[in-house]
Amino acid sequence: MSVQSTCPETFDVVIVGCGVSGSTLAFYLASAGISVLAIEKETFPRYHIGESLTGMVRPIIDDMGLAEEMDRRQFPVKGGVKVMGKEAKREFFVPVLHSTWQVKREEFDQILLERAIEAGAQHCQGTVKEVIREGDKVVGVKYQPREGDKTLKTVRGSIVVDATGQATLFANQGVAGQRINYDEFSKQVAVFAQFKNALRDPGEMGDNTFIFHAQRYHWSWFIPISPEIVSIGIVVPTAKVSECGGKEETLSWGLENINPDLQKRVKEAEYGEVRSIGNYSYSVDPFV
Ligand SMILES: Cc1cc2nc3c(=O)[nH]c(=O)nc-3n(C[C@H](O)[C@H](O)[C@H](O)COP(=O)(O)OP(=O)(O)OC[C@H]3O[C@@H](n4cnc5c(N)ncnc54)[C@H](O)[C@@H]3O)c2cc1C
Missing domain, CATH: 3.30.9.100 (D-Amino Acid Oxidase; Chain A, domain 2)
Known part of the structure; x- marks a missing residue:
């Protein structure tokens, strides 16, 4: 999978996190001609829990043209x-x-991300450390491309999406409400x-x-x-x-x-x- 080391600085949509949600969203946005950057902190393939897909996911996988690949992988x-x-x-x-x-999530998440990239989404590796705000709107993020890098890179988007799953980036940054455990x-x-x-x-x-x-x-x-x-x-x-x-x-x-x-x-x-x-x-x- 090709990972960009440098990204253009402005997109229609910036997605933080390339799990199942982030990559699927990136695929649909890119397919609609919207410029989208998906940032992921982990190097894929990486282990993840959440292996038994629901029935509701099936039509989405079909729509993304991935059913054959799922069978080829013998899931x-x-x-x-x-x-x-x-x-x-x-x-x-x-x-x-x-x-x-x-599914083995290490394979499935990679398939989804690759499909998003094929559809025209841009992807880069990095850990988002901060959100950038103007008034009450989030207009971008600052990310660390590699562990140990001292300088953060900045990328801006008309819309910024938190797809970090349990990392709950926006809640931690005080953009969304607090994370409340049941x-x-x-x-x-x-x-x-x-x-x-x-x-x-x-x-x-x-x-x-x-x-x-x-x-x-x-x-x-x-x-x-x-x-x-x-x-x-x-x-x-x-x-x-x-x-x-x-x-x-x-x-x-x-x-x-x-x-x-x-x-x-x-x-x-x-x-x-x-x-x-x-x-x-x-x-x-x-x-x-
Ligand atoms: C024990 C357990 C069992 C489960 N079993 C199932 C199951 O059988 N079936 C099912 O459908 N669901 C299951 N789930 C739920 C499932 O794991 C989640 O619903 C699903 O993974 C959520 O996808 P997501 O894309 O929102 O987040 P994730 O898949 O977690 O993806 C988030 C991504 O964001 C990245 N990220 C996080 N922070 C940053 C940052 N600051 N900068 C850049 N990237 C970042 C992470 O590395 C990750 O790749 C289970 C959950 C648990 C806890």
Whole structure:
């Protein structure tokens, strides 16, 4: 992927963040002939959580001309979500509105960004450090092209979009309202890893998302994201992580205790780096 080291200084729209939202917006704006710059701090491909796409995403992927590429990458096709309680009678299946995909975000986000660039969006790497205001309007940003660079670069836009996801740039800069965590949910932590040799259901059912529910605020996801890899995450109250002694221990605890079916599925499995994330349920008000 070609990344510009220097960018022109003025655009119709400047987008900060090239996750799924930023790149999709950049694609549509560029396709409409609007000049757009999308700035991203990470070097792609980069890991990200959020692998099970919703049915509503399918028509957008079709519209962006990416359906063939999704199949070429062998992303599993998701027809729905199977929810399993501890007892068999507590099982149900929720079909998605349109069949969709489970993705490796490191690949998917790169595909979206490349598509935006093909459509005419400009992209440059850099970490936005400040927004530039004139009165109550945001008219540009200052970004650091590379870590360690002392000088910030300036870029201006008639519209500046915060697509930084959980980084909530505008809230941090006092442009939007404060980030407000939802008390009950923000006391939960997700601990997750990518697994090889996890046991899937046979046939198409094996490509769906499985949710294993144990009790309130104790559950797990099981998302096949390639022919070999399943993303498994355990969601528990924060206190459980302290009780277990860390994220690795919490994952082991969850695999053993959340659901007997999950336990069976990971018996022969091995997994890589264990990651965790907390405080991910919040709102920003006003959103601007
Ligand atoms: C535990 C967990 C599980 C989830 N599972 C699912 C799921 O299965 N399915 C689903 O649909 N969603 C899921 N989500 C939600 C999903 O991850 C998000 O909705 C989605 O990633 C949001 O996309 P985005 O483009 O808004 O932000 P992001 O994808 O987070 O992209 C933001 C981008 O902005 C960049 N950035 C941040 N700050 C700056 C800066 N200052 N300068 C430049 N760039 C910056 C970041 O590097 C990043 O690339 C999950 C979320 C969590 C926490």
